[in-house]
Amino acid sequence: xxxxxxxxxxxxxxxxxxxxxxxxxxxxxxxxxxxxxxxxxxxxxxxxxxxxxxxxxxxxxxxxxxxxxxxxxxxxxxxxxxxxxxxxxxxxxxxxxxxxxxxxxxxxxxxxxxxxxxxxxxxxxxxxxxxxxxxxxxxxxxxxxxxxxxxxxxxxxxxxxxxxxxxxxxxxxxxxxxxxxxxxxxxxxxxxxxxxxxxxxxxxxxxxxxxxxxxxxxxxxxxxxxxxxxxxxxxxxxxx
Numbered sequence: 644x645x646x647x648x649x650x651x652x653x654x655x656x657x658x659x660x661x662x663x664x665x666x667x668x669x670x671x672x673x674x675x676x677x678x679x680x681x682x683x684x685x686x687x688x689x690x691x692x693x694x695x696x697x698x699x700x701x702x703x704x705x706x707x708x709x710x711x712x713x714x715x716x717x718x719x720x721x722x723x724x725x726x727x728x729x730x731x732x733x734x735x736x737x738x739x740x741x742x743x744x745x746x747x748x749x750x751x752x753x754x755x756x757x758x759x760x761x762x763x764x765x766x767x768x769x770x771x772x773x774x775x776x777x778x779x780x781x782x783x784x785x786x787x788x789x790x791x792x793x794x795x796x797x798x799x800x801x802x803x804x805x806x807x808x809x810x811x812x813x814x815x816x817x818x819x820x821x822x823x824x825x826x827x828x829x830x831x832x833x834x835x836x837x838x839x840x841x842x843x844x845x846x847x848x849x850x851x852x853x854x855x856x857x858x859x860x861x862x863x864x865x866x867x868x869x870x871x872x873x874x875x876x877x878x879x880x881x882x883x
């Protein structure tokens with residue numbers, strides 16, 4: 644009888660220890676996730692501050708350049724130099740077209756992140772190609788969209804820095820009730836294989852945000868290139 648009681652006590656203690664270990668592990672995972680989310684938010688805030696500083700300087704330059712362009716056009720017009728006026732006007736139209744198409748994104752916040760990431764790619768000698776002409780971000784919480792977009796770019800840049808060919812392509816569209824983002828970069832050397840792989844740790848937050856909006860995140864490796872697909876279904880009625 645005493646042995647049975649001892650066995651029951653041993654079993655109870657062992658069960659309690661296992662339960663405590665499981666609960667502790669769960670708490671650590673939650674804390675790690677919360678810390679990662681906070682670090683991601685801080686990094687995003689730092690990026691925004693840097694972009695705002697650079698854009699303030701850019702606006703000042705543009706304001707000065709715009710005044711010069713207006714004065715030049717006015718002088719050509721008043722001087723009766725019709726042909727010169729037409730050529731100068733055409734040059735300005737071509738410049739506007741380049742500025743509007745080269746990586747422009749209708750969502751101002753996403754576009755500001757692109758400005759900073761382009762600078763980062765230039766410093767790292769990464770050839771960055773962007774195409775996000777129809778992504779306006781309507782129907783998605785802007786903070787969540789920014790976090791997902793930032794994480795996708797960070798991941799793509801990190802992979803491009805390690806690749807033999809430092810190339811990164813970011814494209815996307817928002818149509819037919821869906822938002823699509825695609826990041827193409829060099830595949831990790833240890834994972835250069837065909838087919839779809841597991842979601843990397845560096846993309847876990849964007850994956851969670853995609854799932855929240857009935858979308859998803861998947862990664863495909865093929866011929867030394869890794870493609871990350873991110874999808875979400877904006878809630879148009881909520882106006883988020």
